[in-house]
Amino acid sequence: MARALFLLLALTPLFLQGWQVRRRWQDPPPRPGQDSVTRYLARFADAARLLPATGRIGYLGDAPRDLVEMALDPATGLYLAQHALAPRILVPGSDAAWVLGNFHDPAACAAAREALGLELVRAFGNGVAVLRRR
């Protein structure tokens, strides 16, 4: 009896792990560098070259739509932009001299710019724009 219990305890993880591997096998991962977060982070490369290397940067943005298995809320866009632009510190709002626009919809970026009286320094065509206070 004791040996049977031991065997059960030793073999159960083997079967559970095997079942998991079989399940994952049916869901092939993307090729390296092609996952949704890597592609999302790459959107900020041009803006990083244009913005000051340090200091506080304003941030305006909406919820990302093309991320897989991530919460699609505005905070996710902020965290990912912060990753791409560290060590600059992103602060939501338009109080800083430089402002990053991160909108899924270019029309929303234009509307926010007009409403807040910001000057467009450059739009990169992918929803990311660098703005300045007038």
Place this chain on the structure above:
Amino acid sequence: MNQGVEIAALCGWAGLGLLLAKHLVPRAAGDRLGVLLQLVLGLSLGLGGAAAMTLFEVYVLHGDPGACLAIRCLEAGYGLVLAILALLTARAAPARVAAGPPAPRWLLLVLAAVAAMAVALVVHRALQKPHGEYDTLAMWNLRARMLLRAPHAFTETLAGLPSFPHADYPPLWPAAVARLWRAAGADLAPVPLAACALHYAGAALVVAAALRTLRGGALAALGGILVLGAPPAARIAAEQLADPPLALHLAAASALLLLAAPAAPARAFGLRLLAGSCLGAAALTKNEGMAAAALVAATCAWGPARGLARLVPLGLGAAPFVAVLVLHLRAVPAANELLPFHRPGQVAAFLADPTRWLAALLTLGDELARFGKGLLVALVVIVVLLRRLGHAAPDDPAGAAARRIACALALLVALHLWIALTTPWPVAFHVRSTEARLLLQLWPSAVLALLALVRGEGLAAARAPSARAEAPA
């Protein structure tokens, strides 16, 4: 900063950890698992020490580049001294203990298969999410990136800005990742991924090595199988969160406390000193680590003779990490996010609400039952049955220490329930969203403490698939 100096400085810390582990942790003659235990303990404590030094630089020296370079050179210098010391003492007799019976071959094959599948799952998850989970991006790796790129501006990120949530979370893991990135020369995504997965693998190794010394090879292999084979383990190990490092620190502390229990006083002091360092590292890794360190230390003091005396080496070992934790908490303007809700009136109102109790207990019970697809419940039930069937471990000091650690882990789950009950978030959501990670942090220590209560002889010797190939018990 010069990458060569960074690598040399990290080697210095690794050397310190290895030297301490080599001379303080006992192992059986020819026991390769014992060597690996010393290696894992040495490297994890070395990395923890390097990370704590980085935080000291940030909080005390404000990331001043000149002062940081001077510290790196010092670290590299003593790395050289330690390397010479390690070479000189390489032939010195390490602490020896009696080896338990080895594991049967069929069990080792099961362990190898489970380990191989765990690696496959980690690689799959790593390709799917090379940057980790939401929390990895929002907290852990983001902080590491700030520590790497602008250590002088790190304290600014603790001010409760929306782009840096949960500023009060202890930062040992991000600091460790920052050190590894500096040594790698760039903030490459595979670095935290590999480090995190290796920490969890290290936890499995620590559990197996401690059980090998205390209870023999069969239970050691079973411990490794259970730690690596619990279904959420491979997934969480690949998510670059602070949970796997915390699991290693807690498992290492538990293993050292178990090994210290039957040791002679001088040897036990050294082992508890290392265990204290592991608990200190746990406290500086996550809030749960703080609670776990306090509870493990408290249950360590609880016991027959000289209970309080056992706390002295624990405190001495933990002191450097606790000092850095105090520096961190002083630098965070906002208090721990859970504390402001603990006003007496509000807590009393929450505790008087039976619907909260019902929701909390039902959700906790469900999470406990579902952890590892039922593996936690199966482990507890089977350990109880094995003890009833005459396989209870002898009533030795290690068994008493294992019971104390099991109590500390159970108290930690109860504390988690208390927090869920007394904070204003929906209680079922709170338990559901945090319990799996808490249980994974505790899982290696729980496997170790529970299996240390069982006698391994005769359990795996017969009726096994390849019983003829087994080594004699």
